[in-house]
Amino acid sequence: MNKFDNIKKLIVKDQLKLDCGKTISDFPIAYETYGKLNPKRDNAILVFHALTGDQFATGLNPVTKKDGWWNYALGKGKAIDTDKYFVICANVLGGCMGSFGPSSINSETRKPYGNDFPVITINDMVNAQYFLLKYFEIEKLFCVTGGSMGGMQVLQFVANYPNASQTAIPIACTSNHSAQNIGLNELGRQAIMADVNWKNGKYEETNSSPNKGLSVARMAAHITYLSKKALQEKFGRKLQERDDLKFSFDADFQIESYLRHQGSVFVDRFDANSYLYITRAMDYFDLNKKFDGNLSKAFETSKTKFFIISFTSDWLYPSSENKEIVIALNSIGADVGYVEIESDKGHDSFLLNVPDFLQALGNFLNKSYERLNEKRI
C-alpha cells in the first residue's frame, strides 16, 4: 500500500494548459477539508500552502504524524474557525503529498517523471486548485488566504478569478520574487543538484535520494525563515551538551545542531525534485510583468476585499514588498486593509503563535463574514 492511498484526491479530468505550453489532464490534486460547507455554500475558505507545506494544514498530518503547518491559526475556535468556516487546502501542483508532481508515475514510461515533469508556475498551481471549487459546487469563496508562497497564490487567484472570492488575505509575500530570494532558491537547487545521488533527477529509479543536498538546501532556507534577533535570543552562542568547545567539526553550538536536525527531518518528508520545481515556480512569479509592469491592472476588475499582513522582522518578504501590493490596490480605489505586525520571529511569524497576527486574521474574517450576512438580510 502506498502512503498516499488513504488521502483525498480529486482527479482532474479536464485539460489544463500550463504556462510552459504543455497541457495536462487526468491528474490528481490531493486535498483536505476542515469544517462544514453551509447550505448557502458561502462559508468556504481556500487556504494555499507555502513552499514545503501540504494539504494537512491543521490537526495531525496522517503521513508525517506531525502537527499541521497552520495549527496555530486554523481549527475550532481559532482565527480561521472551523466551527464557522469550511476550509479547503490542497497540495500544490508539483508537490509531493499526493498531487501531480515530479514523483508521480509517468504512464508512458511507468517510471517517476523526475525532471521530465514540466516546469510549473504559481499560475498553474492556482488554476489546478480552481477545479476544487467546481468539485465542491462553490460559486464564490468567502476567502482565499495563505502566507509566503501561499500569499503569492492568493494574488494570482484574484488576478485569474476576479470574482471568485469575497475576500483575500495575502500574508508575508510579494508580487514578484526579488533577486536575493531567487539567489537563495538557486543556492538550494544547486545544493540538491550537487548531490551525487540526485542523478540528474532520476534518483527514484535507483531507490536513492539526494538527502545530503536537500538537507543543505533546507538549512539555508531555515536560516532565512528566522530573524537574526530570534536566532540570537534562542541560540546565541550556547553550546550543545558540552561545557566547552571541542576543537572539531562536530556540532559544538546549539544552532549547528538545530540546523542539522532541521535538515535531517526534512528529507524524510519532502521530495528533492519537488523542492526544485516549487522554488522555480516562486522565482518565476512576477505578477507585475504579467500586467505590463502595472500591478494594479491585475486587480482592476475585481471587487474582492483585501487584507494584507506583513511582519516587522521578515527579511525574506519584508513589509516594503507587501506594501507595494497595498499601494497597487489603493491606486485603483480597491477595498484594502493592511497591518504590519510587530514580531521578532521573522518570516516564520505567520506559522507561529504570534497573538497580534492571529487576532488580526480572526477579526478580519469574522467582521467581514458578519457584514456579508448583514448585507444579505
Place this chain on the structure above:
Amino acid sequence: MNKFDNIKKLIVKDQLKLDCGKTISDFPIAYETYGKLNPKRDNAILVFHALTGDQFATGLNPVTKKDGWWNYALGKGKAIDTDKYFVICANVLGGCMGSFGPSSINSETRKPYGNDFPVITINDMVNAQYFLLKYFEIEKLFCVTGGSMGGMQVLQFVANYPNASQTAIPIACTSNHSAQNIGLNELGRQAIMADVNWKNGKYEETNSSPNKGLSVARMAAHITYLSKKALQEKFGRKLQERDDLKFSFDADFQIESYLRHQGSVFVDRFDANSYLYITRAMDYFDLNKKFDGNLSKAFETSKTKFFIISFTSDWLYPSSENKEIVIALNSIGADVGYVEIESDKGHDSFLLNVPDFLQALGNFLNKSYERLNEKRI
C-alpha cells in the same frame, strides 16, 4: 615547481601553543609587503585579511592573476598609502596561499594534513602573524587593520599585544560571532562535507576536490556579502541572455548565472578544507567570553587609539555589533572614534569603491601619523 615556490614565507622556528592544546613549530607564514619601512621603523601597518583573502592585498596576485582584494584601499596615493606606510599582509594560519594549513604536507605521513590539521582560532592566527614583527624588527606598529574576519584579528591583536600598535582600525566586524553567522558558516561547511569528493577531508590524496560543495558554500556566502537592495538594483529580475523564461533549471536569471560564476571561479583559487577551518575559527571567536563576559577588559591595559568603521547595509556584521565594541572601549575611557558609512553595498562595502569609507580610512591614518610625528618633535 609548486605554485607557492616564488612567494615569500617566514618559517617560524619558535613553538606556538594553539588554543586546541597542540603545539606547532617550523611552520610557514606566507606574507607580502608593500611600501618601505622607514629608518625609525614606525610606519608599519599590519593588514589582516578576511575569510577568503590572502597576503596579496593589492596589485596583481601572482597566483590567481587577479587584482588584490584591497586594491581600492591600499596602494600608492590611496587611503593606505604605500608611499608613506610599510604594509605587511600575511596569509592566515589555516589558509591556502602558502601558510601552514590543511593542504600543507604532514612530514610524518608525507601526505597533506587534510582534516588531521588542528582546529585553529583567531587567537592562533594572530599569534602566528606576530612573529612577523620580530622578523622585521618592528617594536611598535603604526596600525593594525582589516575588515570582517580581518577586523576580528585586529581586536584579538590588541587584546593579546596591548602596546604593539599605535592605532587599530577594525572594520565591519564583531567581537563574537552571532548565531545567524555561525548558522551561515555551518551551512557552507555542510555543503562541502556533503560532497562525495570531500572524502572525509582526504580528497587531496586522491587528486579529487569537493568543488561542487565548495561552490555551493561560496554561493551562500556571496549572497550574505551583498545587501538585498544592491542585489535588486544590480540584478533584479533581469534575464540572462534570453528574451523570456525557458521553463527549465538553467540559469534564466542573471543573479543565478552570477552566483554560479562566483562559485565556479572560487574553487579554482580556494581549498575546501581551508574553508572549513577558517569558518570554524570565525565561529569560535568570542572575545567577550574570553574576558569573562566583559569586552572592555580585553582592552583595558592598551593605549591603542581605535577607529571603528561599519556600513549601514551590512547585515552580516551590522552596525549594532560594531557599536558594541565602541561602547566597550568608551566604558574604559579608551581613545576611540567610530563612523557608520552610508552604503548600499552591504558587507562587501569595505572591499569596494565606497568613497566615504576610503576617505575616512585615509584621513584617520594620515592625521594620526601626523600627530605621532608632532609629539616626537
